[in-house]
Amino acid sequence: xxxxxxxxxHNNINRVVHEPVRLAILKILTSAKEVDFNFLLTTLGLxxxxxxxxxxxxxxxxxxxxxxxxxxxxxxxxxxxxxxGRRQFQKYWENMKDLAP
Amino acid sequence: xxxDIEKEKTKDELENLGQLVDRYxxxxxxxxxxxxxxxxxxxxLLIGSIELAxxxxxxxxxxxxxxxxxxxxxxxxxxxxxxxVRYGDRxxxxxxxxxLRQEKTSALAFIVFxxxxxxxxxxxxxxxxxxxxxxxxxxTSAGLFVLYSGxxxxxxxxxxxxxxxxxxxxxxxxxxxxxxxxGKGYLYSLFAVLLTYIVGAGLITxxxxxxxxxxxxxxxxxxxPFSEQQ
Numbered sequence: 272x273x274x275x276x277x278x279x280x281h282n283n284i285n286r287v288v289h290e291p292v293r294l295a296i297l298k299i300l301t302s303a304k305e306v307d308f309n310f311l312l313t314t315l316g317l318x319x320x321x322x323x324x325x326x327x328x329x330x331x332x333x334x335x336x337x338x339x340x341x342x343x344x345x346x347x348x349x350x351x352x353x354x355x356g357r358r359q360f361q362k363y364w365e366n367m368k369d370l371a372p
Numbered sequence: 373x374x375x376d377i378e379k380e381k382t383k384d385e386l387e388n389l390g391q392l393v394d395r396y397x398x399x400x401x402x403x404x405x406x407x408x409x410x411x412x413x414x415x416x417l418l419i420g421s422i423e424l425a426x427x428x429x430x431x432x433x434x435x436x437x438x439x440x441x442x443x444x445x446x447x448x449x450x451x452x453x454x455x456x457v458r459y460g461d462r463x464x465x466x467x468x469x470x471x472l473r474q475e476k477t478s479a480l481a482f483i484v485f486x487x488x489x490x491x492x493x494x495x496x497x498x499x500x501x502x503x504x505x506x507x508x509x510x511x512t513s514a515g516l517f518v519l520y521s522g523x524x525x526x527x528x529x530x531x532x533x534x535x536x537x538x539x540x541x542x543x544x545x546x547x548x549x550x551x552x553x554x555g556k557g558y559l560y561s562l563f564a565v566l567l568t569y570i571v572g573a574g575l576i577t578x579x580x581x582x583x584x585x586x587x588x589x590x591x592x593x594x595x596x597p598f599s600e601q602q
């Protein structure tokens with residue numbers, strides 16, 4: 272692969288997706304229809320603060336949608352991947368494939 | 373080269389995580405306690421009200437009780453559905469909520485199952501077919517319906533185990549293995565046996581799949597790729 276092509280592929284890589292924890296969050300969200308904050312904590316083993324930071328970044332990029340509701344008096348937050356997020360996740364792996372020798 | 377190895381490793385870890393999440397979500401079995409409890413309660417109510425009606429056929433209150441129970445049974449299917457939707461996930465509140473993309477079981481399949489199931493039990497109860505064959509047909513229709521629903525509703529491990537147990541019970545009954553309460557009238561030898569088999573198989577399934585679910589959760593916790601809490 273020429274240097275130009277490699278450079279182009281590098282530029283195409285989405286920096287929001289290109290982070291292991293966010294990749295894992297997106298992978299979980301592509302496997303499920305909807306998950307809540309607790310489930311992501313259980314499966315990923317992150318601290319609450321760190322997970323919230325990553326989720327915020329994905330939400331700001333509109334890759335996930337956040338649903339906030341109250342269960343009795345307890346707030347409950349669920350997440351779904353958006354079409355844009357799904358597309359970007361697929362595109363990310365396609366770009367990574369292009370980087371293969 | 374090192375980058376490629378790292379990239380492949382990350383991809384494999386993520387694939388593995390996705391599969392584990394899917395298997396974990398499909399094997400949450402404790403919600404089954406709700407329909408099983410309602411089934412067991414309904415069976416007791418029905419048998420009790422029929423026994424009462426047979427014991428004091430002239431008393432008006434036995435009739436009222438019997439018809440109240442008869443009305444409650446179809447309503448309980450709706451109540452059960454609502455309870456499962458509302459509280460089915462509460463058993464796993466500590467693990468968090470995960471909902472898979474699932475299709476609903478078709479109404480036609482449900483109607484076919486109800487007709488086959490009720491048809492077999494009614495034919496057995498009125499003596500058109502022997503009770504053994506009525507039990508076999510009812511258990512087979514229940515087993516096939518459970519298998520079909522599991523595929524549609526993304527509850528494969530749960531419904532595969534339950535349907536396998538039901539189909540094994542059907543084969544064993546067809547082969548002529550003695551059933552409990554045999555020779556005690558169709559109320560017990562057919563109806564009570566059927567409910568005992570279905571609820572019993574459900575309880576075994578619940579336990580087996582719950583153990584499997586905890587195993588998958590442990591695996592997720594061991595393999596979570598980017599954990600900070602290990």
